Amino acid sequence: MECRFPVNGSLNLGLLNVVWEQKRQGQLESRDVYTLHSGKALLSSQHRDYMGRAALLHNKLKLGQAILQITNIKITDAGSYLCLIDYQGADYKYITLEVKASYRIINTQEIRKWNEDKIAFICQSEGFPLAEVFWQNEKNFSLSRSANTTYTATADGLYNVTSILTINQNMNENYSCIFWNKELNENTSAYIYSLALMSTQYDGQKSLVLFILATCVTVLVLLSALIIFHKRKSFKNCRTKKDRKGKLSPNMTDENRDYCNSQTETLYLSTVIFSEESRNASV
Template identity: 50%
Template sequence: MFRFLPVLLLEIQIHSITASLIVEVLQPRYRAELGDDVIMGCRFRASEPLNLTRLSVLWQARLSREDAAKEVYKLTKGQEDLTQQHRDFRGRATVLQAELKMGCSMLRLTNVKLRDAGTYICLVDYKGDDYKYINLEVEARYKKINIQETREEEDMILTCQSEGYPQADISWYSENDANFSTFASTTYEMTDDGRYNITSVLRVKPSIYENYTCIFWNKELNEKTSAHRAVFLSGKRRRKAQLPKRHSDL
């Protein structure tokens, strides 16, 4: 079994590595969308044909600098052992058994949450032990922007609202590319699942007809999502249009 105390794996430097076993990551970094499933993996090479009854695997996570390491999944001598699994991962974390026979420890994490982002360690013990670190990033795209308009005397009040992560910057433009962002009031709140609930309000005095656009720019993802609204003065025929679209290029 493991020669290291599991709760300390991510808090100390491990210098004792047995040459008879080598662990490699399939990729050092993974990115997952909120609510999706993700599979992270490492492969291990043993000096002899694999005997599952002698194989132990441990996955741990360090999700923030303040938190201690959390046990995600453990396999002991070929048998699943979830007695010390952290409650945050219960019912959501497992290792694909068929892949173990091919020398891969593939951790499947379902219904990914924003708090799952962090550093994971894949430790394998098979007549010696080795480990590797893997980083998981979790994002929640601003897929839908809700845009509404209300009228107050001669003013038109436009409101854009959306939820996502990481935090987005909001800008407003008219159809002639005039920038109205400095006239908008934007508020940020946190949802229970850790997303940003962003609401931006713009008050304008439109001409007979004018089209306004609010843009959510997620800088970390290099992604823009926009919504449009056509507005009219009182007494004129009012047309409403909402055309959400996403731009991957700035």
């Protein structure tokens, strides 16, 4: 922002006083943006919001130009600015600064509601002034009435706008959200491809089913191997009780003979079952 004053060919910097103040709408007190007193910057009176951001271009003063430069502009910088100059006479000027911010970046998110068999599409962005959000499908059919749009104010004076569109999971269409900034006459869009989301959902369910099946087969094989191991151990104990001719020891009771014979039969059956299960697991 600039205001001018006459220098008549040369500038006596020690006689120059420049004051820049800002007054925002709805506030009674002005804020000191930058003060030049007798040619020197008076930073002690500068408002904290402008520290490190507002400066006077000193190389332009000799040309009779008091140019205020504000960097890292904020929404709160908008308002009316007073330029007051005292140099061989006093003069002042008011300048109105308008600040607008485009909704350039739109963040998208998808949330699946398993209990309701629905998907919620979310579009969120920040800008100024407040934008309207429109939704439509790939056939340009308006879905804005089905959306819920809310907003909050950020510390920088921007609007954080969030819009949510909820649809059924079986609706395989592409959707777009449009942020319309009326003051800038600007539209910013983001696209969401629901067909890809459905494919991802199906792949995830398929992977889960395969993992469960593989786990069940592994547990079954381990249990079968453990049972056979115990049966073989019992059978081995029975064999140690046989004599050198392969007959059961005469000292064994009838109960022990029956037990060993049953263990031999069970071991055979378990081996056959385990072999069959292993073959099925491989398939």
